[in-house]
Amino acid sequence: MSKKRFNRRDFLKTLGITGAAAGAGLVLPRTILSEHAQKQIFEASTAHAAEKNGGQSYEIKPGELDPYYGFWSGGHSGEVRILGVPSMRQLHRIPVFCMDVGSGYGITNESKKLLKGTFVGDTHHVHGSYVNGTYDGKWLFVNDKGNNRVARIRMDYMETDAIVSIPNAQGLHGTFPQRYPKTEWVVTNTEFQIPVPNDASNAANFNKPQNYYGMHTIIDAATMGIVCQIMLDENVDLTACDYQGKYSMSTSYNPEKGVTLAEYLAFDTDFLIVFHWERIRAALKAGKYKTISGIRVLDGRKGSDLTLRIPVPKNPHGINISPDGKYGVCSGKVSPTCSVVELAKIDEAFAGKIKPEKCVVAQPEIGLGPLHTTFDGRGNAITSVFIDSTNVKWNIDRAVKGEKKPHVHVLDISYQVGHIMATMAETKEADGKWLVSLNKISKDRFLNVGPLKPENEQLIDLTGEKLVIVKDEPAYIEPHDVIMVRRDLVEPKVKHRYNMSDHPMAVHKNEIIRKGNDVIVRMTANAPVYGFQEVKVKKGNKVTFYVTNHDEITDLSHGFNISNYNVNFVVSPYQTKSVTFTADKPGVHWIYCTNFCHALHLEMRMRLIVEV
């Protein structure tokens, strides 16, 4: 970094020459670590000398595979994307809360059952299910901020398999699965306080913000039912679960119950609100809840023993927990600081032995607009700093020892970073290999494609002392967050084909069933033919097609497009999908295969004859 650049920003000027102290980044945390963590730190510190200058290549040569799966949210595209890391090649898009006319999500009866007619979604945070603090490769969970839903993706097929709507909540934001001993609960937050319930029965409170509430909602991961909600006066923004299965914790930036910008900023201090799971379980058992909109709602407002309010400077945003499970780092947003909370002290605070503010053991000044923090597993934190447009690497131990500026390196990024994430950083197996800076603005970094420009995901080599940008990767609307998961945790779980019996209506015998006005066509797809060469229906018939792909071969998916009927979907090996429509247009309508399948793919077509 040049001197000139330092002079550009007053704030950075004060940081100066901190890079020289980087060796201190390898100080062992003081608590007793698991054997695994010790080994990791040892490996990391021994590897450090060799990798001092980074020097990793992102290139994955033709025929080679990436060492990490990256699961990206897709913002208001409503989807989740899979990228290979570090090549950043986009491998797959999983429609979650949105229509996808390619795969037929939102068109088929199966996906309509999930979406229930709502196909505007805003995905922010993707997280995987855990066993003992690392990913088990079973599920992904993702929120929909727009329509207040949480979806589950099964990772064997990489498709959405459940969606739950959250009542009494709005601006559904931070979402996190239990990390230990395994993911039984998933928590999700209400960023926008609202009347509870928010329906006609409560119209008297529609314009009384003092009677608006926030909610911390707990979902059962296996059933995707709602366990309970904890009602708050504050809003709750981002959230994280600890590594012991004891707490979830959320930042809150609107204890003022404000509804305008000035009101949100009124108080000097906001909170990290911690939720005590054992007490929540006990309160549910003791029946200490009110049922609102069919949900068991517990009172977590001030005075409740279910919650602990740790004061943090103005308008905090991210809350991220260090891979050793020791610290929660609360990024300041409006404040230039990060607040480091020692999780071991939370027990004492809940027991009333210390004041909540004593849980904060460090408050280093990071930069202007710290948003999210991630970790390299070697004792360093890397914080995204929005206003400065930087990634700041700093040492947690040095901060705890009292250094106000424990910086290791400050990296300028292009431009205006939101989330930040390192490989495996949300697990106890953080490996400090790669960092992604999810920048909201790309400006001049790519060919101009018009006024709506891509975002810029910058890939950063995390193995050296300094952060080194190695790649710019454009992204369409609008990733917020990502996790990057080691390949060996995911790959063995992912299947090449469905079990035919997954679908109760899988077709084993081609048949047409006519029942009154209903026509049910049950049909196979087997390269390069459908089970029928033609199907005749009468105008006005309600027609349902079930299509089962009987091809066993890997990667042999078939499409099913009905000309003029606004229908398309894809069925993969041994998969069954169905679609129902009214045959309102008389004529000959060719049904054809849209997904290349065979040398005679173009010949894979059949007639739908709609008789007058």
Added chain:
Amino acid sequence: MTGLFSVVVSLVLVLVFSYDVRAEGSFLEHRYPYTPNEALPGADRFVKKQGYWEGYKGNKMVGVVLLSKDWTPNLVGYAGKHLETLIGMDTAGNLTGVKVVFHAEPIVMIGLKEDNYKTFIRQYVGKSIKEKLAVGSGISMDAITGATVTAVVQNSIVLGSARRAALKSGMLQARKTEAPRQVSQAFTAQSWKELLDKGAVQRITIKPETVGLKAEAQPYLDLYFALADPPAVGRNLLGANAYEQAKAALGKRGGSILVVVSSGPGSFKGTGFVRGGIFDRFHLEQEAKSFIFRDVDYTLISEIKAAGAPPIREGGIFLIHNKDFDPGDRFAFNLVLPVRVGTTSKEVKSFEQTYRLPDAYMEKAK
């Protein structure tokens, strides 16, 4: 009341039109009638046995006739269906007649006709099942150029079925097998060189000129393969993670793990598996049995973990689920490569390397 009535009415009016899934696509399926004596013309009388017919001329047995689906039903072609073949041989093991009685191979799509297929099949007549026969070595693909999957599978079906039937009927003596051995679970770290020196990894090197290309110092294909069942082989080659994953993928049923890697411009994978799901460039032969690999049993690898291993261009882990495969017994790795002849025409050539897991990785079967 009305509701109930309408249910009854609609049940009466349900009309179902249905037929078996297999009937559809019949334009790609070919079934031919047959009689046993088509495959053994020298016989005038047939006696049905378990899985085959004995053919007699007068009182003298002159040979046997069998249907492949009784012997190698798991060998399936491009279309995922067994190529049902009628096979006859004399008592000396010479093939007397071979006829495909059912197949669904879409050879029409690569410009071939049924007659081409028949020509291909005809070349087996007069050949001995005791000979080493492989596509590209004794069996020519000229008649069905391009249909490599079909040819490789058909070859395995004819020879595998006939050899097994010959063993069963006593016409062929089984090779004297050694005392059965089983895989040792002992693990020691071993370098690439140690694995090679001990014979756990075998090699096939093919020069460019062998496949009709300009001679060069660099091999066209430098291929290594190993049976990775013993942890001292598998864990060293693949690393603990990939090795354990392969074991887990085999599951309770068990089976064996073949590792194949190569460098050089040539390819052992080819592209045939993309269309048919079958790797048409390599297979294993053990005694009378052929083992063909499908895409569902394959995992790509891009490096060998053993210390000192060379970089590779292609690599894969291939699972053998078939219970007939004995990791303690020797087998042949059979490689079939396309060979350029002139500028436009292609032939295939086969290469073979035997393999036997060294005793160091094995123990006496209990």
